[in-house]
Amino acid sequence: MAKLRSCAPFRNAWPAFPLQGQPIVAGLSGRNQCRLLRHLMAPPELLEIAKHRCFKGTLYRFEHISPVLGDCTMKLSTFVPSGKGKFPGVIWLSGLTCTDESLAQRASSALEFAQELQLILIMPDTSPRGEGVPDEDPKAFDVGIGASFYVNATTEKYKKHYQMLDYITQELPSMVAAKLPLLQSRLGIMGHSMGGHGALVAALRYPELYRSVSAFAPIVHPTESPWGQKAFSLYLGEDHKAWAAYDTLELLKRYKGPPKRLLVDQGLADPFLSEQLKPGLLKALCDEKGLALTLRNQQDYDHSYYFISSFIQDHLKYHASFLTGVLKWCPDPEHPLAASVYSVDPALDESLEDETLEEVKDEVDTSAEKVAEQPSEEPAPDEVEKAASKAGNPESSHLEVLDGVPREIECLAAVCFEEPSLKLVKIQVSPPGPGEVRLRIVAAAPSLVDVAALKERSFPRILGVEAAAVVEDVGEGVEEFQPGDHVIPCFYANCGRCSRIPTCKMTSCSSQDNFCESIQRFASRGLMRDETTRFSYGSTEIFHFQGCSAFSEYTVVHAQSLVKIRKDAPLEVACLLGGGVAAALGMVWRVAALPYGCPVGAVFGLQAEGLAALRALQMAKAGRIFAVDPDPSRLELAKKWGATDLINPYSLPEGSSIKEEILKRAEAPADVAFDTLGYEATLQQVRSMSLAAWRVVASPSGAGGQSFMCHCLSTCLWLGS
Numbered sequence: 001m002a003k004l005r006s007c008a009p010f011r012n013a014w015p016a017f018p019l020q021g022q023p024i025v026a027g028l029s030g031r032n033q034c035r036l037l038r039h040l041m042a043p044p045e046l047l048e049i050a051k052h053r054c055f056k057g058t059l060y061r062f063e064h065i066s067p068v069l070g071d072c073t074m075k076l077s078t079f080v081p082s083g084k085g086k087f088p089g090v091i092w093l094s095g096l097t098c099t100d101e102s103l104a105q106r107a108s109s110a111l112e113f114a115q116e117l118q119l120i121l122i123m124p125d126t127s128p129r130g131e132g133v134p135d136e137d138p139k140a141f142d143v144g145i146g147a148s149f150y151v152n153a154t155t156e157k158y159k160k161h162y163q164m165l166d167y168i169t170q171e172l173p174s175m176v177a178a179k180l181p182l183l184q185s186r187l188g189i190m191g192h193s194m195g196g197h198g199a200l201v202a203a204l205r206y207p208e209l210y211r212s213v214s215a216f217a218p219i220v221h222p223t224e225s226p227w228g229q230k231a232f233s234l235y236l237g238e239d240h241k242a243w244a245a246y247d248t249l250e251l252l253k254r255y256k257g258p259p260k261r262l263l264v265d266q267g268l269a270d271p272f273l274s275e276q277l278k279p280g281l282l283k284a285l286c287d288e289k290g291l292a293l294t295l296r297n298q299q300d301y302d303h304s305y306y307f308i309s310s311f312i313q314d315h316l317k318y319h320a321s322f323l324t325g326v327l328k329w330c331p332d333p334e335h336p337l338a339a340s341v342y343s344v345d346p347a348l349d350e351s352l353e354d355e356t357l358e359e360v361k362d363e364v365d366t367s368a369e370k371v372a373e374q375p376s377e378e379p380a381p382d383e384v385e386k387a388a389s390k391a392g393n394p395e396s397s398h399l400e401v402l403d404g405v406p407r408e409i410e411c412l413a414a415v416c417f418e419e420p421s422l423k424l425v426k427i428q429v430s431p432p433g434p435g436e437v438r439l440r441i442v443a444a445a446p447s448l449v450d451v452a453a454l455k456e457r458s459f460p461r462i463l464g465v466e467a468a469a470v471v472e473d474v475g476e477g478v479e480e481f482q483p484g485d486h487v488i489p490c491f492y493a494n495c496g497r498c499s500r501i502p503t504c505k506m507t508s509c510s511s512q513d514n515f516c517e518s519i520q521r522f523a524s525r526g527l528m529r530d531e532t533t534r535f536s537y538g539s540t541e542i543f544h545f546q547g548c549s550a551f552s553e554y555t556v557v558h559a560q561s562l563v564k565i566r567k568d569a570p571l572e573v574a575c576l577l578g579g580g581v582a583a584a585l586g587m588v589w590r591v592a593a594l595p596y597g598c599p600v601g602a603v604f605g606l607q608a609e610g611l612a613a614l615r616a617l618q619m620a621k622a623g624r625i626f627a628v629d630p631d632p633s634r635l636e637l638a639k640k641w642g643a644t645d646l647i648n649p650y651s652l653p654e655g656s657s658i659k660e661e662i663l664k665r666a667e668a669p670a671d672v673a674f675d676t677l678g679y680e681a682t683l684q685q686v687r688s689m690s691l692a693a694w695r696v697v698a699s700p701s702g703a704g705g706q707s708f709m710c711h712c713l714s715t716c717l718w719l720g721s
Contacts, residue, residue, distance in 0.1 A: 127146050437474050
C-alpha cells in the first residue's frame with residue numbers, strides 16, 4: 001500500500017523547520033497537527049498508541065489516517081497471540097454506539113480464546129470520527145458517528161467520510177498485514193447487531209475475501225427495520241434499490257458466489273428481537289433456498305455483551321475451523337448443524353492451491369521482521385506441551401488415563417446417520433481391546449469408496465478409508481506397535497497367517513492376494529472381533545467402516561490393519577498410501593505382474609490412482625505409456641508422472657477410437673490396460689476394445705475391484721519397509 005498518499009500535498013507545503021507557534025497545517029487544531037506529524041514521521045501505516053500484555057498475547061491500539069474515509073484519523077484495536085509465524089485473522093465489527101475498544105473491554109474472554117486458537121483479532125471503529133466528520137444534530141445513537149451501518153454512503157453530506165464497507169474490505173486488511181503477522185488470505189468476519197449486519201453483508205458481497213462469517217443478533221433485514229430505514233435514508237437517499245445492496249436477505253436471494261456457511265446466535269430475551277433484528281426471516285429464507293444456516297436461539301439471553309461473552313468461544317472455534325482446516329467446534333445437541341455446514345467449499349480449495357508449502361515457509365521465515373517486540377518469557381514445561389498439541393505436533397499426547405487405565409475419549413467425528421449425508425457430532429471412543437490399536441487421526445482423504453458407501457447399510461457409521469495417524473494406545477497382546485508410532489490404516493487387513501497371503505514382494509503373484517478372511521468377516525460388518533463397536537453417540541452404537549473409520553479424530557482398528565511408516569514422512573501425504581494410490585501401484589506391480597521392460601501400457605483416468613499407475617509403469621520401465629483422459633489439465637499433469645503419449649478422447653478425429661489411436665502410434669497393441677475410474681461403463685469400453693494380448697485390470701470401486709484393492713496392504717508393506 002502507498003505511504004499515506006492522502007497526506008502528500010501537505011509535505012511540500014511545510015517549512016523545513018516550523019517556527020515556534022506556527023501552525024503546521026492550516027485548519028487543523030494543535031492536537032490533530034501533532035497526530036498528523038506523528039503519522040508522517042512513522043514509517044508504518046499504523047502508529048502504535050497503546051500496548052498491553054494480555055492472556056500471554058498482546059493487545060495493540062493504533063491510529064492511522066484513512067484515505068478511504070476522507071483522510072480522517074481512525075483508531076484500531078488488534079490482539080496478536082504469542083507464537084511464531086503468521087496467524088489467520090478474524091475481523092470483529094461492533095454495534096451501535098460502540099468503539100474499537102468495546103469487545104476487548106466488555107468481552108475480554110475473546111482475547112483469551114484468540115490466544116488459545118492462535119487467531120489475530122482485528123477490531124476497527126464503528127464509524128469515522130474527528131473534526132470535519134459529519135454527524136446528526138441533535139445527536140442520535142442510531143445514525144452518524146458510532147453508527148455507520150458499514151455502508152458506502154452516497155448522499156452529499158456523508159459520502160466523503162462514510163465509506164465504511166470499502167474501509168473494512170479494502171484498506172483495513174492490507175494495513176494490518178503490513179504491520180502485523182497476519183495471513184491476509186485466511187480471514188473471517190463476525191459482528192454484533194449493526195456489526196453483525198455489516199459482517200454478513202461484507203461476506204456476501206465479497207465472498208472471496210472471507211472464509212468464514214458469523215454474527216450475534218444481526219439486523220438481517222434493515223430495509224424493513226426502523227434502525228435501518230432511518231440510517232439508509234440519510235446515507236443512501238430514498239432510492240430503495242440502493243438499499244438492497246446492504247440487506248442480508250436481499251443479498252441472499254440473488255447470491256451466486258461459492259457456498260457460504262452462516263452461524264448466528266440470537267438471544268430470545270433481546271428487546272429488539274421482533275422489531276429490529278427479525279432472525280426468523282433469515283431462517284425462513286435459508287430453509288426455502290437450502291442455504292447453510294446454523295441459527296442458535298439462546299433462551300433468556302438479551303442483546304448485551306454478557307450474551308456475547310457467553311458464546312464468543314463457540315464463534316472463534318467456528319472461525320478457526322475454516323481458517324486452519326482443523327475442526328475445532330460443533331454445536332450442542334440441542335443446536336444441530338444445518339445441512340452441509342462442513343461440506344467442501346470450492347472457493348476454499350482453489351485458494352489453497354495457490355498457497356504452496358514454499359510460500360507458507362517464506363511467510364513463517366519473514367514474519368518475525370514484522371511482529372512487534374514481545375516481552376521475553378521462559379514458558380513453563382506444561383505450556384510448551386500444550387502449545388505443541390495445538391500446533392498439531394504428531395508426537396503430542398492426548399490420552400486420558402484414570403488410575404493407570406486408558407479411558408474413553410470424547411472427540412469430533414463426521415457420522416453417517418442416514419443416506420446420503422454426514423453430521424459432525426461429539427462421540428465417545430472406547431479404549432482398544434485385545435489385538436486392537438487406538439489411533440489419533442492426523443490426516444484423512446475422502447475417496448470414491450466413501451462416496452459409494454454413503455448408499456450402503458448399515459447406519460450409523462463412520463466412513464473414511466484413507467488416513468495417516470499416530471498410535472495413541474494399544475490393547476492387550478499388541479507388541480509390534482507402541483504409542484507415538486506413525487501408521488497407515490489399511491482397507492484390508494493382513495494377519496500374516498492366512499493361506500492366501502503371498503510372501504513375495506514385487507514378484508509374479510497375480511494368482512494370489514492378501515485378502516485376510518480372519519479380520520474381513522468382522523470389518524465388512526462394521527464390527528471388531530468381539531462382535532461389538534468402539535464408537536458410541538450417547539446410548540447409540542456407531543458401526544466401523546472397513547476396519548478404518550478415518551473421519552473421526554480418534555479411531556480403533558485391528559493391529560493387522562496397520563502399517564508402520566517412518567516418522568519423517570509427512571502424514572498429510574502419507575494418508576494417500578492407505579487406499580487408491582497404493583492400490584494403483586499394486587495393480588501394476590502385483591495384479592498385472594508386468595515383466596520388466598513392458599513394451600506398451602495404457603492408463604484410463606488420471607485422478608490420483610491413474611497418476612500412481614503411470615508412475616508404476618515408468619518404474620517398471622514400460623517403453624510406451626499412454627494416458628487417456630478428457631481433461632486437458634490432467635493430461636498435462638500426466639507428463640510429469642511418466643506418460644509418454646497423451647490421448648484426449650474428445651479430440652480424436654470423427655470415427656476414430658482410442659484403440660485405433662494407440663495402435664497407430666505404438667504400431668502394436670498395448671500389453672496391458674488399466675482403468676482407474678471405477679465406472680462399469682468405462683471398464684466395459686476398455687474390455688470391448690482390448691485385443692487378445694491386452695490384460696485389463698479394474699479399479700477399486702468398479703467391477704472386479706476386489707482383486708485390485710486386495711493388494712493395497714502388501715504394497716503399503718513394501719513401501720513402508
